[in-house]
Amino acid sequence: xxxxxxxxxxxxxxxxxxxxxxxxxxxxxxxxxxxxxxxxxxxxxxxxxxxxxxxxxxxxxxxxxxxxxxxxxxxxxxxxxxxxxxxxxxxxxxxxxxxxxxxxxxxxxxxxxxxxxxxxxxxxxxxxxxxxxxxxxxxxxxxxxxxxxxxxxxxxxxxxxxxxxxxxxxxxxxxxxxxxxxxxxxxxxxxxxxxxxxxxxxxxxxxxxxxxxxxxxxxxxxxxxxxxxxxxxxxxxxxxxxxxxxxxxxxxxxxxxxxxxxxxxxxxxxxxxxxxxxxxxxxxxxxxxxxxxxxxxxxxxxxxxxxxxxxxxxxxxxxxxxxxxxxxxxxxxxxxxxxxxxxxxxxxxxxxxxxxxxxxxxxxxxxxxxxxxxxxxxxxxxxxxxxxxxxxxxxxxxxxxxxxxxxxxxxxxxxxxxxxxxxxxxxxxxxxxxxxxxxxxxxxxxxxxxxxxxxxxxxxxxxxxxxx
Amino acid sequence: xxxxxxxxxxxxxxxxxxxxxxxxxxxxxxxxxxxxxxxxxxxxxxxxxxxxxxxxxxxxxxxxxxxxxxxxxxxxxxxxxxxxxxxxxxxxxxxxxxxxxxxxxxxxxxxxxxxxxxxxxxxxxxxxxxxxxxxxxxxxxxxxxxxxxxxxxxxxxxxxxxxxxxxxxxxxxxxxxxxxxxxxxxxxxxxxxxxxxxxxxxxxxxxxxxxxxxxxxxxxxxxxxxxxxxxxxxxxxxxxxxxxxxxxxxxxxxxxxxxxxxxxxxxxxxxxxxxxxxxxxxxxxxxxxxxxxxxxxxxxxxxxxxxxxxxxxxxxxxxxxxxxxxxxxxxxxxxxxxxxxxxxxxxxxxxxxxxxxxxxxxxxxxxxxxxxxxxxxxxxxxxxxxxxxxxxxxxxxxxxxxxxxxxxxxxxxxxxxxxxxxxxxxxxxxxxxxxxxxxxxxxxxxxxxxxxxxxxxxxxxxxxxxxxxxxxxxxxxxxxxxxxxxx
Numbered sequence: 001x002x003x004x005x006x007x008x009x010x011x012x013x014x015x016x017x018x019x020x021x022x023x024x025x026x027x028x029x030x031x032x033x034x035x036x037x038x039x040x041x042x043x044x045x046x047x048x049x050x051x052x053x054x055x056x057x058x059x060x061x062x063x064x065x066x067x068x069x070x071x072x073x074x075x076x077x078x079x080x081x082x083x084x085x086x087x088x089x090x091x092x093x094x095x096x097x098x099x100x101x102x103x104x105x106x107x108x109x110x111x112x113x114x115x116x117x118x119x120x121x122x123x124x125x126x127x128x129x130x131x132x133x134x135x136x137x138x139x140x141x142x143x144x145x146x147x148x149x150x151x152x153x154x155x156x157x158x159x160x161x162x163x164x165x166x167x168x169x170x171x172x173x174x175x176x177x178x179x180x181x182x183x184x185x186x187x188x189x190x191x192x193x194x195x196x197x198x199x200x201x202x203x204x205x206x207x208x209x210x211x212x213x214x215x216x217x218x219x220x221x222x223x224x225x226x227x228x229x230x231x232x233x234x235x236x237x238x239x240x241x242x243x244x245x246x247x248x249x250x251x252x253x254x255x256x257x258x259x260x261x262x263x264x265x266x267x268x269x270x271x272x273x274x275x276x277x278x279x280x281x282x283x284x285x286x287x288x289x290x291x292x293x294x295x296x297x298x299x300x301x302x303x304x305x306x307x308x309x310x311x312x313x314x315x316x317x318x319x320x321x322x323x324x325x326x327x328x329x330x331x332x333x334x335x336x337x338x339x340x341x342x343x344x345x346x347x348x349x350x351x352x353x354x355x356x357x358x359x360x361x362x363x364x365x366x367x368x369x370x371x372x373x374x375x376x377x378x379x380x381x382x383x384x385x386x387x388x389x390x391x392x393x394x395x396x397x398x399x400x401x402x403x404x405x406x407x408x409x410x411x412x413x414x415x416x417x418x419x420x421x422x423x424x425x426x427x428x429x430x431x432x433x434x435x436x437x438x439x440x441x442x443x444x445x446x447x448x449x450x451x452x453x454x455x456x457x458x459x460x461x462x463x464x465x466x467x468x
Numbered sequence: 469x470x471x472x473x474x475x476x477x478x479x480x481x482x483x484x485x486x487x488x489x490x491x492x493x494x495x496x497x498x499x500x501x502x503x504x505x506x507x508x509x510x511x512x513x514x515x516x517x518x519x520x521x522x523x524x525x526x527x528x529x530x531x532x533x534x535x536x537x538x539x540x541x542x543x544x545x546x547x548x549x550x551x552x553x554x555x556x557x558x559x560x561x562x563x564x565x566x567x568x569x570x571x572x573x574x575x576x577x578x579x580x581x582x583x584x585x586x587x588x589x590x591x592x593x594x595x596x597x598x599x600x601x602x603x604x605x606x607x608x609x610x611x612x613x614x615x616x617x618x619x620x621x622x623x624x625x626x627x628x629x630x631x632x633x634x635x636x637x638x639x640x641x642x643x644x645x646x647x648x649x650x651x652x653x654x655x656x657x658x659x660x661x662x663x664x665x666x667x668x669x670x671x672x673x674x675x676x677x678x679x680x681x682x683x684x685x686x687x688x689x690x691x692x693x694x695x696x697x698x699x700x701x702x703x704x705x706x707x708x709x710x711x712x713x714x715x716x717x718x719x720x721x722x723x724x725x726x727x728x729x730x731x732x733x734x735x736x737x738x739x740x741x742x743x744x745x746x747x748x749x750x751x752x753x754x755x756x757x758x759x760x761x762x763x764x765x766x767x768x769x770x771x772x773x774x775x776x777x778x779x780x781x782x783x784x785x786x787x788x789x790x791x792x793x794x795x796x797x798x799x800x801x802x803x804x805x806x807x808x809x810x811x812x813x814x815x816x817x818x819x820x821x822x823x824x825x826x827x828x829x830x831x832x833x834x835x836x837x838x839x840x841x842x843x844x845x846x847x848x849x850x851x852x853x854x855x856x857x858x859x860x861x862x863x864x865x866x867x868x869x870x871x872x873x874x875x876x877x878x879x880x881x882x883x884x885x886x887x888x889x890x891x892x893x894x895x896x897x898x899x900x901x902x903x904x905x906x907x908x909x910x911x912x913x914x915x916x917x918x919x920x921x922x923x924x925x926x927x928x929x930x931x932x933x934x935x936x937x938x939x940x941x942x943x944x945x946x947x948x949x950x951x952x953x954x955x
Contacts, residue, residue, distance in 0.1 A: 028614065029510060030613055033612075033613045070694075145694065147693070147694055154549055162554050163549035163550060163553065165550065165556055165558065166546040166550045166568065166572060167556070167558045167561060167565060169571075171572070172571035172572055172575075175572045175575040176571065176575050179575040179578055179579045182579060182582070183578060186583075186586045187582075190586060190589075194612065195612075197612045198510075198612035198613060200612075201609035201610070201611070201613065202609070202613070210657075210660075214596075214598070217590065217595045217596035218595050219595065219612075220508055220600055220602055220603070221509050221612060221617075222506050222507070222508055222593075223506060223512075223513065223520060224506060224522055225593045226513070227517050227522055227525060228589050228593055229512070229589060231528065231589070232527060232588070232589035235527070235531050235581070236586070239578045239581055239582050239585070240582075242574075242578070243578045246574055246578075449511075450510060450511040450512070451511065453614075454511040454512060454513075454514075457487050457514075458514075460487075461487075
């Protein structure tokens with residue numbers, strides 16, 4: 001029944017006329033079920049427990065910092081005139097950007113029939129949702145009186161007697177990010193239902209069976225259901241694709257619609273979207289490369305998958321580098337004094353260190369992926385993707401802080417210094433992210449089993465076709 | 469499947485090992501004319517719709533309607549909220565500025581369409597459904613793992629147990645079985661009920677508290693979860709402060725401050741005193757007066773009620789204001805109003821007199837304003853009744869315009885100064901109006917033209933009569949009160 005594809009096969013080699021296999025080894029449908037389910041069914045490994053405890057502790061620290069912020073006020077941050085956005089907005093843009101790779105993998109690669117997405121989309125979508133949770137936290141607490149954040153919603157208020165201002169990009173942002181979070185959640189959950197049914201059918205424990213039974217909504221695998229399900233999935237993918245582009249476009253409007261030098265540019269939307277995909281793929285790799293070896297998923301998440309993602313990082317990294325160059329060119333070509341100053345100040349002003357960290361990490365480090373050796377060696381991939389993550393955080397720092405710290409009024413210029421609360425919240429947001437992600441690894445199917453089986457079925461089909 | 473009958477046969481199911489054998493079987497079953505069939509697979513199988521004859525879904529239409537609803541909702545919402553119900557003027561854009569409404573319209577289109585796709589799909593599939601006779605057979609658990617099942621329903625008009633079984637056998641189906649009712653208990657376990665009940669109970673508590681707060685009255689101050697900006701750290705008037713050497717929280721004007729509208733006006737106009745004359749008779753005092761106007765921060769020596777404009781600490785100012793005007797008033801007051809007295813000025817004076825003076829002095833200047841009446845009614849101990857402006861000592865010849873102006877500016881006895889509230893010009897207008905009032909109450913009838921005298925006298929009699937009646941009524945009420953108090 002099974003079709004033997006050797007474990008050690010190098011599936012990154014292109015063979016003309018043949019599709020590279022995406023599931024390696026002597027794998028059957030049942031093996032896929034076993035491989036994925038064992039991640040959640042076996043006892044948690046020591047590594048998982050330690051990782052979870054650390055993340056959970058950081059999450060608690062984040063909670064304490066947020067309560068402290070509520071108690072004392074936004075003065076606990078380093079945000080001072082004129083840099084009122086500071087790290088909370090840097091972190092917000094950083095995390096929203098991270099989320100984009102998940103939707104890109106699940107929606108855009110789906111629409112382009114890139115089958116290699118099947119074994120990584122689930123984890124990437126989970127990453128999207130957890131990143132959006134982290135992202136949503138920051139503007140929520142940055143509004144100052146977070147308990148009044150619901151004022152952003154267009155509801156008939158009996159106290160305010162007024163409505164939100166719909167010509168403001170900040171309000172568009174509220175709609176964009178919350179729509180994005182909601183649709184990503186629907187998409188993720190819907191994709192998981194058949195796999196949750198697998199969990200249900202494998203559970204020995206009555207309570208576990210009941211919990212997964214409720215979550216899987218009574219899924220039976222009926223082909224009528226599958227037909228509508230696939231239609232709905234394709235439709236959701238078709239919506240999620242423009243949605244993901246719109247979200248970071250609107251995030252960039254927060255900056256571009258203002259008049260601050262260095263922000264007021266039309267290049268922002270495409271540049272932000274490319275940067276978001278870039279950072280998101282880096283985060284997927286940072287997570288998936290260790291996860292695939294720790295959870296024993298090498299047969300399903302193959303070197304070819306990593307290789308493909310590295311290529312996307314290379315492409316988007318180059319776009320980002322081009323955007324940096326274009327910004328400088330336009331600043332010079334436009335001959336607006338403030339713009340020229342803003343960019344000279346970025347590269348050679350007081351924040352030169354942040355700027356050159358960004359350039360090194362975002363422009364230079366991904367160029368190493370031109371070399372195949374770097375794209376196929378897991379530990380190098382992790383190192384480079386961590387550099388990209390750092391670089392992309394610095395990109396947002398450079399945009400937010402350098403522009404705000406020196407705008408039109410020299411007498412108001414200031415230098416931003418983060419406080420311990422800023423640091424704690426940045427680190428704590430990683431605690432939140434990893435707590436959710438580690439829980440996901442234990443409780444939910446980390447790989448889309450149904451889709452991977454469908455990919456395997458195609459592989460069988462093609463192999464049989466060759467036999468004839 | 470609402471049949472109450474136990475062990476009812478719903479249909480027949482067979483198991484297949486591979487996609488190809490399943491597809492083959494599907495085609496055979498379809499060609500045999502069965503309509504109520506279904507295949508169960510661990511993943512979506514390509515081509516099974518055709519093999520089984522499944523009609524395409526109309527889900528996309530539902531999604532289209534939802535998406536358009538989203539667009540319309542967003543546009544109407546934004547137009548209603550920002551252009552009709554609460555029109556905002558933002559950077560000169562029209563109220564209905566469509567380009568600015570596009571992002572939210574797009575997001576809501578996607579949101580509604582996604583809800584349509586998600587919930588529509590589950591609804592069309594008849595899910596969630598937690599009880600399904602298919603699951604009775606434990607072998608069916610493998611449908612989500614690696615086995616493929618084909619099912620023919622007993623409601624199919626061609627259904628016949630024997631021939632279906634034969635068909636399944638011919639196509640290589642294994643473990644051919646009848647699907648029977650699940651006879652396991654369909655009751656929800658008690659712990660789930662208990663947990664659910666607890667969640668509901670606890671979530672109702674805050675709502676009940678809110679409801680109770682809304683329908684009951686309380687005399688204690690409102691409970692502040694967050695202080696917001698309800699309590700300002702700013703000092704109230706008259707509060708002390710350790711921040712300044714003089715211990716006051718209220719700060720006097722900075723030296724050299726000149727009130728709006730008083731730039732370049734001469735000292736005579738601002739003080740009501742003939743400064744040249746004063747300089748001649750008492751030059752140190754003239755100098756002090758000028759200094760107080762220029763440097764209100766520096767305390768000046770109090771000097772009768774001539775001292776000007778809220779200068780020295782309140783205590784001495786009050787003490788000084790409370791003094792009776794000295795008999796030997798040597799101040800060279802201005803004898804005449806420096807403004808041209810015309811109808812307009814009198815109207816202005818009347819307006820300000822009505823606003824500031826009448827509450828104590830009464831609208832006619834008789835000294836019986838609302839405050840006075842109230843003070844007498846509550847028998848306020850420290851109340852000094854306001855003067856009637858119609859006493860002779862306040863007539864122009866004894867109480868020059870400049871002095872009247874000074875009294876309005878700086879107050880006298882209990883009366884506070886009004887310099888900080890009424891502009892100099894308006895104070896002079898009040899002076900003019902007071903003179904008119906005085907004349908109105910004490911003019912001789914000879915000043916009235918011959919033909920109108922009778923009319924006025926008639927009216928005067930009426931008023932006097934009314935006043936007498938009123939006084940009588942008051943006296944009676946007073947006696948009554950006294951009687952009652954005596955009891």
